[in-house]
Amino acid sequence: MAGEAETKRREENEIEFGRIVAFSDGVFSIAITLLVLNLGVEKGLVGSELIEELFDQWDNLLAFALSFAVIGRFWIVHHRFFSRIVAFDGRLLALNLLYLAWIVLIPFSCEVLGEYSGETPAVVLYSVNLAVVVLVGLWMGIDARRRGLLTVDEVTHRETGIRSAYIAGVFLLSVPLALVAPDVAPYLWFLLFVDPSSRLARRGD
Amino acid sequence: MAGEAETKRREENEIEFGRIVAFSDGVFSIAITLLVLNLGVEKGLVGSELIEELFDQWDNLLAFALSFAVIGRFWIVHHRFFSRIVAFDGRLLALNLLYLAWIVLIPFSCEVLGEYSGETPAVVLYSVNLAVVVLVGLWMGIDARRRGLLTVDEVTHRETGIRSAYIAGVFLLSVPLALVAPDVAPYLWFLLFVDPSSRLARRGD
Amino acid sequence: MAGEAETKRREENEIEFGRIVAFSDGVFSIAITLLVLNLGVEKGLVGSELIEELFDQWDNLLAFALSFAVIGRFWIVHHRFFSRIVAFDGRLLALNLLYLAWIVLIPFSCEVLGEYSGETPAVVLYSVNLAVVVLVGLWMGIDARRRGLLTVDEVTHRETGIRSAYIAGVFLLSVPLALVAPDVAPYLWFLLFVDPSSRLARRGD
């Protein structure tokens, strides 16, 4: 299954490029919508059992909200990344597929997290999945820039790199924490709302 | 996870704008199609049991029909809203994602309503879900107009506002009604077929 | 939930028109792909039980193949219909949504047919579902033409009408047959491979 050696200019292959983007958008929108399948109620409950069952969905709903925000955020980043792509080749397509494979795994990790929210393996699985998404995205970005497929100024590039490293770092840091305090580890993810990358990237200038 | 500060003109970023719309359409079309997964029959039924099982799907079918109409209607409104957008930024994208998150929850609320159609928690869940969709949509519309991202004349804007308030009002009104008469509350939704917004919006002129 | 009174020319609203088509394509492609969810094997089978389980999927596979062909065929017809549309309004959008609602039901009818292939209710459900798709499509076509939204020559229009009536007729005819001989009724559907519409439509000329 060898890749395509040839590099194609985007402006001369707008339709082909459009298909790559459309396929990626399709995968993102399906993955984000499949999250709802993790929610559900048992049949045949009576009286107040239904309310209890709905309240039992609370952890699933939190996992849904987090994962929706995360996939939505990754989609925006992916969308911005591809808007700066000026040429593509088989290698970029392969890296993009690898990236999407980890996006597609999120509904599974989300299901496990929602079902077992206070337990070590669930938190570790979720953290590793999301860290890998970010790291593959970083790899794809650096690789595309190095090979001249991407037009991006130095500050933006540095900012994206720092942001990716920061997000991956937060998720990876929650792995050892989950081993000792799985209940606490997800709170570490609130650090994602503090984003130092923009400030740090401009410090050098 | 900071937003994108920059505001982009739609006409200069038609491809990027197209992706936002395509992603939203993807989410809408998947959510509307996933509704069918709430329908199903058990295996291994014999004789007249299958007919009974199919008739037992009646509530699920009603919930399917209602939710299909509702998501379809929201899609038309979303579609018309984005056709009037002239510029976009990270804030609009974030609000759009929040809106889509509540759209994606509809198949879940629909499943609960179909399974427990005469019960208070199911009616409340469904009503709240749909009311929130409308209110987030209203928020997105007012916010986009205030920041100059939307071109829309005064009458249309007032009409949209009144219509949103009316739909949200009907759903929110069915919440207290569901607490005392959950069997009756869904009939309140027939008020959605009476739409006074167009007449009211023009009254001032 | 009133419709949109205004009629829009396609050529002046190509992007909005594109969204309608893209949304419909999304629904078609998801419905056709969800058919695979009706196939599946139980866990924990040992030895030759797996082979037996796979052979037990035979009826499900036939229902899958039939439904895939049918949805694919409907998609081609829909695709050709919309390529002839020159203007659209809220009424066409509403009819299109009604049409898509019945398309989305096909995976459910397919599941019931695959599970209970020799039984009357399953055959009736499947036949009625597909007949309604065709009849709503016919309604949408006649309505669009009468209101000047469709450019189509007389022969093609007559051919489409005859074909729709023929397909709906075959499915509706299998309903009474299924009441007396549910095993035989599906064989009536082979009549779909004989298509007299093209010949009949040209007879008048």
Next chain:
Amino acid sequence: MAGEAETKRREENEIEFGRIVAFSDGVFSIAITLLVLNLGVEKGLVGSELIEELFDQWDNLLAFALSFAVIGRFWIVHHRFFSRIVAFDGRLLALNLLYLAWIVLIPFSCEVLGEYSGETPAVVLYSVNLAVVVLVGLWMGIDARRRGLLTVDEVTHRETGIRSAYIAGVFLLSVPLALVAPDVAPYLWFLLFVDPSSRLARRGD
């Protein structure tokens, strides 16, 4: 259900052609994302049972990774094939639908393989499914070229043919092997990483 006799030039029917490609992309992206539904954990596990359950997903994860790579690869091939199409007709649409039907079956074959990875029927089902995808794709390519719908130079055409035959050959060869050594047969698929087609196709020149 007769096809469309007429052949349409792509350049004069870019929108209609775009819909075929968009529909195909939709099916590919949904099929590749549905793979995640084969992963899942039971509810109510306690203590180390969750870790065991996650490790039990190992075969499912391997089947997921393989199928994701395979569908992604088929999508790239399909994408390249359609970028060389200059005209289309009902016959190409029908063959494309037949091709997509076998793509849609992959999540099912993947589920069976993941559940029963060391057993003959699962390996045979998976191999046959993928071999048929390749062979239908080859048929579609040869047919399209013979009827002048495809512009492709001799070397590329020969290379595509040899590659398809090679991939189908590897999968078909694993069928008899699976009958005697189902544990070993999947290792044969590593031969897919060796691709002799490019070298062989250029030998003649």
